[in-house]
Amino acid sequence: MLNKNLLKAAIVKAGTTQEKLAENIGISPNTLSSRMTGASCFDTDEIDKICEALCIVNNSEKADIFLASPSQFWENKNGNTKQTAESEAI
Secondary structure: OHHHHHHHHHHHOOOOOHHHHHHHHOHHHHEEEEEEEOOOOHHHHHHHHHHHHHHOHHHHHHHHHHOOOOOOOOOOOOOOOEOOHHHHHO
């Protein structure tokens, strides 16, 4: 799960904009926006291109941005919220 706030901070730190980043990695600004809001997911090629464009080389930073912990709860197709097995063990 993406940590949108860390990605936004990395974009600012790199001195660029979401629009310029989208152009740089070969996707539309709307596609980048939908990926950042969680409507769809980045693929591994896009993640590699983003990291290159934003000069993110530290694997820990990459993981913090692109592998943020998911919620301890998930919603099934019926709209019922359940606790994940991982959070039950805590």
